Amino acid sequence: MTGNVWFSLVACAGLLALAGIALARVGRSPLALPLSLLSITLSTWNFSAFALERSGETGWKLVGFAAGLMTVPCTLHFILAFVGRRRRSAWAMFGAYAVFAALALAMVAGLGAPSLAERLLTLRFGLTVTGLVVPPLGGGFALLWLHLRRAQHPDERARAGLVMLGLTLLVALLVTELAAELGLDVARLGNLGTLLGLPVMATVALRFGLFGRDVGAARMALHAVGVAGVGVLAYLAVFRLFAGQAGALVVSTTAVTFALVVATRRGVTAFVTRSERMERLATLGRFSAQMAHDLKNPIAAMKGAAQYLKEEHSRGRPWDDQGEFLDLLLEQVERLDRVVDTYQRLARVEPLPKPVDLNALAQGVLSLQSFASPGQVRIVRELAPGLPPCSGDEDLLANALENLVRNAFEAMSGGGTLTVRTLRDGAGVALEVEDTGEGMDARTRERAFDDFFTTKASGSGLGLAFVRRVVEAHGGEVVLTSREGHGTVVRLRLPAGVRHLSTGEGEAA
CATH class of the missing domain: 1.10.287 (Helix Hairpins)
Structure with a gap:
């Protein structure tokens, strides 16, 4: 076999190992699913190059083309999750998945329709695809560049820089392969991109905590390398046994691929689950x-x-x-x-509603806070006079405010200013807590109110989630504004006036 074929096989197994590491974190990190999908699609593209060389079946070219197309929405999904815009830009993400999935299905349909395959593998179709590829990839990389420019923390800058480098190598250079397949006179740089991009993405995932606080990175990496080696041998054995039997070849290689993903995921999940069990016990x-x-x-x-x-x-x-x-x-x-x-x-979170004076509630919560951090944090009260009461559960609202104040103190371990405000907010009232701490990056900001999400080693991930549930149970909403190096502001918007709440646990006075 040629060097390129060997490399395609090794890259395929390595990408599947990276997919297994990411799959172990699906449901726990928003970055895990898009990275695993991206790794699988890239692995399929590398595998199709290997299969085309070994079997000579031209259908593998269509499979590779389809896999290459699916890298576009996967990349956009990953970037949006990384820069904290996954929810706000969901329309763009799902739109890209719909468009490129349709194109990929058309390529797969070409396997059984030679006339369709001939129309798809043309320069005209390639230019159309290029026009569709540029906006999502260009917009995604622009967002990633802005995130890199705005990042304040050195670790986040390093993480963002590595992600941009890795995606450029893995995805942007893959476009040259698609263009070459369509007859354009461009250098094929996809293999070089995979060679350089795979270790970059593995480094940012294992060394720079891409999925949060991960332990056992060295053991996970060794397990992934071992599975990748077994995968290389399995692919070679499959093609040696079934080189002349197309059906058996497809079934066997698919089985090997799934086995690699499952084996990697199960091994990595064992390490991750042990750590998470300890966190839950803590x-x-x-x-x-x-x-x-x-x-x-x-x-x-x-x-x-x-x-x-x-x-x-x-x-x-x-x-x-x-x-x-x-x-x-x-x-x-x-x-x-x-x-x-x-x-x-x-x-x-079952409120027992009665009239609540937010000014009195804020004064009560803050009355003893000055003793918590004497001389380090200055407490400022900006309480609006004549504020109308709201209907709510004073104990639950006080607990929510205490959570916000405690988070603010923890964010200003070296000192700062804590400002608690009450104010009118449209037809309602609001309670606002502002600190001058280190602020949050985009990913933390997007997930701040998720259950059990925390960036603190001793945190439970229940504080802000509890605040959100309390405010929503009162018919209000929580708005968080934060930026690295510029502190955080959390506003609790509540309806003004005395009203019945939907829980039925009590009635307003």
Whole structure:
């Protein structure tokens, strides 16, 4: 076999290994699915080059063309997820998938229709495809360039630079192969791009935390390399056994491909799952510690009162003048009942509506915050006078505000200014928390309110998600504005006036 054929085979297995690493993170990182799809489509293109050389079947050229077309929407999907515009630009992403999937299906249909294949593999069709390829790829790379220019953190700049380099090598140079297949006089640089781009993308995925906090990167890489080596041997064995049997060749190579993906995914998932299990246990431990803290004080007070009354009883003294201790016991029992009820409603987010003065609520939450970080964080109150009340659950809203304030303090570990505002917002009212901390990058900003998403080693990922659920349960919305190096502003918009909430758990006064 020629050097190019060997390289196509090795690149195919390597890309499938990268796809397996990404597939293990699907559902946990928005970057995982597009990277796995991109790796699989690129692997299919490399495999088609290998199969064309080994079998001589011209149909593999159409398969390679179809795979090359599908790299365009996969690349756009990955870039939009990387720069934090996946939700805002979903229309462009799904539109690209629809257009290029239709073109790819047409190429596959050409396998059984030689006349259609002849019309597709023409310069005219190639120019049409080029016109469709340029806008999504050009727009995607422009967004990636702007993200690189705006990135403040050195790690994010390095990550964005590597992603741009890797995608340029893997995808942009692949266009030269498609153009050459259509008869254009251009140098074929696709193989060179794969040779250089694959290690770049593997480095950014394993070394620069593309999917967040990953552990065991070295072990994952070794597992992927081992699977890739087995894949190379499996492909060679398949083509040696079924070189002259087209049907058996397709079935066998497809089986090998799926086996590679599954084996890589299962191996990598074992490493990832172990880490995530530890994170969940740590989150449960922090939640339990907070509950224990809330229960400990009333239990200690009850114990002290009970011990005192027991001592008085053992000495034969009457309890006639000990009513304050009995009152204390009853008060602490009621306090325990409120704590348990609060934790139940925290999980269900069931508001008990009544008129709430946001100014008083903000003052109450901030009254003790100055002791949390003395001399480091300056607290500024900007409370609008004459603010109308809103209908809501004061305890839940206070907990939401406490979460925002705590996040702001954590974002300003070296000091800064925390500003809490109340203001009118259209027909409603709003509560706003602003910090002068390090801010968020685009990907963090897009996922900030997702359940269990956190960038902090000791975080649970429940704080901002809880804030969102509380505000939405009150018929409001949360708006987050943040930029790296410029702090974060979170605004809670709430309807003004006294109204019934949809939960049915209580009625407005």
